[in-house]
Amino acid sequence: MNKLIKNIMFAGVGGQGLILMTRIISQAAMKDDFDIKSNDVVGLSQRGGMVWGNVRIGKKIFSPNIRPGEGDILVAMEPLEALRWSAKLRDDGLIIMNSKRFYPTIVQQEKEEYPEVAIEDLKANMNVIEINAFEEAKNLGKKQVANVMLLGILAKHLEIKVETWKETIKDNVPEKAIDLNMQAFDLGYVYQG
Amino acid sequence: MDGKAGEKRALTGNEAIARGFYEAGGVVASSYPGSPTVEILEKTKVYEEIYGEFSTNEKVALEVGIGGSFSGARAMVSMKHVGVNIAADPLMTFTLTPTNGGFLLVTGDDPGLASSQNEQDNRVLGKFAHLGILDPSDSQEAKDYTKKALEISEHFEIPMLLRITSRLCHSRSVVVLEDRQEVKSKGINRSKEKFCMIPPGSRRAQMFMKERLQKLEEYAYDTELNTLEEKQGSDTLLITSGLVYYNLKEVEPEASIWKLGLVYPISKKRAKEITSQYKRIIVIEEMMPFIENELKLMGIECEGKKYFEYTGELDVPDIEEGLYQAGLLKNKPEGSKRFVETVSRPPLFCTGCPHRPTFDILKKSKAKVVVGDIGCYSLAALFPFEQSNSIISMGASIGMTKGIRKAMSLTKEEEPLVTVIGDGTFFHSGLPTFVNLLHQKKDNENMTFIVLDNRTTAMTGGQHNGSSGLYNERDDMRVGIKTLLETMGFDRIKEINQYDYKAAEKLFKEEIAYEGLSIIVVNGPCALRYNLEKPYFYVDPKICISCRACIRTNCPPLRMIEYEGIEKLKSSIDKDMCVGCSVCAQVCPVNAIKSSKASEKEGE
Ligand code: SF4
Ligand code: SF4
Numbered sequence: 001m002n003k004l005i006k007n008i009m010f011a012g013v014g015g016q017g018l019i020l021m022t023r024i025i026s027q028a029a030m031k032d033d034f035d036i037k038s039n040d041v042v043g044l045s046q047r048g049g050m051v052w053g054n055v056r057i058g059k060k061i062f063s064p065n066i067r068p069g070e071g072d073i074l075v076a077m078e079p080l081e082a083l084r085w086s087a088k089l090r091d092d093g094l095i096i097m098n099s100k101r102f103y104p105t106i107v108q109q110e111k112e113e114y115p116e117v118a119i120e121d122l123k124a125n126m127n128v129i130e131i132n133a134f135e136e137a138k139n140l141g142k143k144q145v146a147n148v149m150l151l152g153i154l155a156k157h158l159e160i161k162v163e164t165w166k167e168t169i170k171d172n173v174p175e176k177a178i179d180l181n182m183q184a185f186d187l188g189y190v191y192q193g
Numbered sequence: 194m195d196g197k198a199g200e201k202r203a204l205t206g207n208e209a210i211a212r213g214f215y216e217a218g219g220v221v222a223s224s225y226p227g228s229p230t231v232e233i234l235e236k237t238k239v240y241e242e243i244y245g246e247f248s249t250n251e252k253v254a255l256e257v258g259i260g261g262s263f264s265g266a267r268a269m270v271s272m273k274h275v276g277v278n279i280a281a282d283p284l285m286t287f288t289l290t291p292t293n294g295g296f297l298l299v300t301g302d303d304p305g306l307a308s309s310q311n312e313q314d315n316r317v318l319g320k321f322a323h324l325g326i327l328d329p330s331d332s333q334e335a336k337d338y339t340k341k342a343l344e345i346s347e348h349f350e351i352p353m354l355l356r357i358t359s360r361l362c363h364s365r366s367v368v369v370l371e372d373r374q375e376v377k378s379k380g381i382n383r384s385k386e387k388f389c390m391i392p393p394g395s396r397r398a399q400m401f402m403k404e405r406l407q408k409l410e411e412y413a414y415d416t417e418l419n420t421l422e423e424k425q426g427s428d429t430l431l432i433t434s435g436l437v438y439y440n441l442k443e444v445e446p447e448a449s450i451w452k453l454g455l456v457y458p459i460s461k462k463r464a465k466e467i468t469s470q471y472k473r474i475i476v477i478e479e480m481m482p483f484i485e486n487e488l489k490l491m492g493i494e495c496e497g498k499k500y501f502e503y504t505g506e507l508d509v510p511d512i513e514e515g516l517y518q519a520g521l522l523k524n525k526p527e528g529s530k531r532f533v534e535t536v537s538r539p540p541l542f543c544t545g546c547p548h549r550p551t552f553d554i555l556k557k558s559k560a561k562v563v564v565g566d567i568g569c570y571s572l573a574a575l576f577p578f579e580q581s582n583s584i585i586s587m588g589a590s591i592g593m594t595k596g597i598r599k600a601m602s603l604t605k606e607e608e609p610l611v612t613v614i615g616d617g618t619f620f621h622s623g624l625p626t627f628v629n630l631l632h633q634k635k636d637n638e639n640m641t642f643i644v645l646d647n648r649t650t651a652m653t654g655g656q657h658n659g660s661s662g663l664y665n666e667r668d669d670m671r672v673g674i675k676t677l678l679e680t681m682g683f684d685r686i687k688e689i690n691q692y693d694y695k696a697a698e699k700l701f702k703e704e705i706a707y708e709g710l711s712i713i714v715v716n717g718p719c720a721l722r723y724n725l726e727k728p729y730f731y732v733d734p735k736i737c738i739s740c741r742a743c744i745r746t747n748c749p750p751l752r753m754i755e756y757e758g759i760e761k762l763k764s765s766i767d768k769d770m771c772v773g774c775s776v777c778a779q780v781c782p783v784n785a786i787k788s789s790k791a792s793e794k795e796g797e
Contacts, residue, residue, distance in 0.1 A: 038364055049540030064439075067510060080538070085533075105538075
């Protein structure tokens with residue numbers, strides 16, 4: 001096993017912009033001379049279903065897939081999805097979790113409860129950094145920058161240069177949104193949880 | 194995706210194929226949008242050297258591509274696996290003719306059915322059509338093989354198939370860019386006996402097709418597309434291709450690996466030479482035992498599907514498990530779980546989707562049989578709407594409805610039938626079936642066809658189609674569905690705005706009750722594609738009577754919550770998510786749901 005590998009997982013709800021995140025991380029890691037492979041699930045589940053993806057960073061990567069129990073960091077854009085995918089993490093893995101809840105149909109229709117208790121357990125038993133990125137982003141002026149805020153938190157835990165991150169984000173967002181995205185990234189980068 | 198030679202990029206498989214086509218001097222690219230290959234055509238549109246189009250359906254796309262090749266230019270046609278079924282008619286005959294400009298058909302297979310109605314293995318279709326088949330393992334190979342395929346195509350005058358899987362289409366890996374190589378067009382080849390497929394020319398062409406494949410098989414003998422990684426002292430050979438190769442590499446098995454890039458045809462001579470060095474041969478491949486069967490036909494003893502699942506993807510743990518079963522791994526792999534079993538989250542209609550009122554009305558209607566079709570509205574089959582008794586393939590709903598009606602009429606069953614079809618599907622393959630409805634039509638046959646015209650191919654991300662032009666300046670077809678159907682000869686066609694819930698409900702009721710054939714064209718642009726964003730709605734909990742009529746429409750921002758000082762649960766709307774379509778307000782019997790003013794809209 002190549003020990004240099006970092007396995008980063010994403011989980012969220014269709015439409016949350018997860019693909020942009022995998023693209024930014026992949027590009028940033030590549031710019032700093034790592035090999036990368038990433039994975040996204042797109043298609044039907046884009047419509048509000050569960051979506052996930054991952055990026056593997058290292059010297060030489062074979063498979064784009066992460067084996068169960070070998071994820072290092074899980075970036076979850078939604079708490080229930082954090083819970084669902086947490087089993088793919090290492091026991092000492094890190095979860096970066098956006099606390100904004102999106103209620104699945106079955107909860108909306110009152111057939112099942114949103115698993116608040118299990119999520120509390122998860123927070124108590126694993127290494128979780130929680131942030132209401134959605135609210136914070138709204139305060140900055142645009143809810144869409146929530147993802148970049150989460151990337152800011154993630155950046156602190158990876159060996160990719162801050163300048164590289166920023167350059168890559170600039171390449172991937174519209175010109176007029178660059179300032180806001182930089183602010184969101186910085187806010188995430190210093191966030192203590 | 195401009196870029197200089199030597200630059201490194203993190204590209205998806207789809208992007209890499211588009212880039213490969215550009216670098217290969219490609220000229221004509223066509224497609225019909227379908228997961229997982231949508232992005233290929235979208236990315237070729239970046240280059241002005243390439244003419245690219247999303248055609249009306251896959252058959253048309255293939256014909257445009259054949260024309261490109263026939264003119265002497267390099268052509269590429271991309272589609273999802275089931276799309277090739279639609280294109281199969283011209284394909285099966287096109288393969289009798291020599292290619293002129295290089296021709297590549299890209300098929301996006303979907304092991305595990307991430308977003309498809311079936312899981313067909315198009316390597317089988319490729320063999321059926323006498324195509325050469327390439328199977329890349331990562332984005333770099335996807336680009337390289339695209340170029341290679343066009344070269345092979347021109348050299349052997351054979352149309353080539355590039356088989357790529359969903360996982361590879363969307364996975365990203367490092368790709369080194371190269372410059373575009375302009376390829377001079379050969380000009381049209383006018384030898385009629387080669388391109389007009391009627392006997393006796395087509396009989397000769399059968400022989401040509403066979404000989405062409407034999408030559409390609411000779412080429413396969415020492416092509417660098419296939420690589421052998423020998424493990425010292427191992428008496429086992431693993432044979433694999435595509436992304437599975439890299440998943441296998443994670444396992445680091447004690448065995449040699451023969452990786453096939455050209456999966457069809459396989460050189461019999463080479464296969465015999467290699468396999469005779471080993472005691473055991475195990476083939477690891479997703480979906481059907483294609484390579485395994487090819488080897489067995491050559492008389493080579495091998496195993497494969499015995500140890501591996503015949504459906505779905507072969508991820509690293511699946512390969513470990515199979516190799517353990519085969520006795521190649523000493524320790525039993527840990528069967529760790531993939532995720533925590535918790536509340537499920539199936540997909541649902543977007544916030545403000547125009548289909549939502551339609552299916553809410555249908556659910557309350559008398560229609561017991563609703564025939565569904567392929568598109569976003571397939572989601573109506575899921576809880577809570579559950580309004581689709583069948584979903585088969587693009588455009589199938591119309592023809593099936595006729596069959597159901599005729600059969601039911603003979604047994605005197607009068608239940609009204611309701612059929613839904615989207616605009617994309619309507620233009621894709623619904624049109625001929627609509628024409629067919631007019632054949633032996635009886636006046637009292639109750640069928641209601643609802644054409645859900647949201648003016649885009651919404652499911653795959655909003656590509657244009659025949660009716661898009663009515664909303665978007667850039668799109669140019671602007672075909673009016675109602676006028677078209679009238680011209681065909683249908684006499685009862687109504688049009689309605691789906692967001693006008695009350696009026697739509699009344700119309701649906703009338704038309705479903707009508708003893709005859711009626712068509713309703715429901716208009717309402719895709720909320721996602723056309724960015725529906727109006728002042729949000731909110732619930733006044735003091736007026737709300739907790740009847741849940743709004744909740745049943747399943748719009749994501751709606752939810753029953755506790756309000757302070759109020760005992761019962763009352764409805765609520767997450768104002769950050771609401772796009773203000775007003776449907777929930779219209780179904781509320783007591784006017785508890787109201788619009789906020791435009792000025793109060795936050796965020797955006
Ligand atoms: S108005 Fe009601 S139905 Fe329409 S988007 Fe908002 S919550 Fe959904
Ligand atoms: S439909 Fe009206 S009264 Fe019924 S639950 Fe919704 S808001 Fe309350």
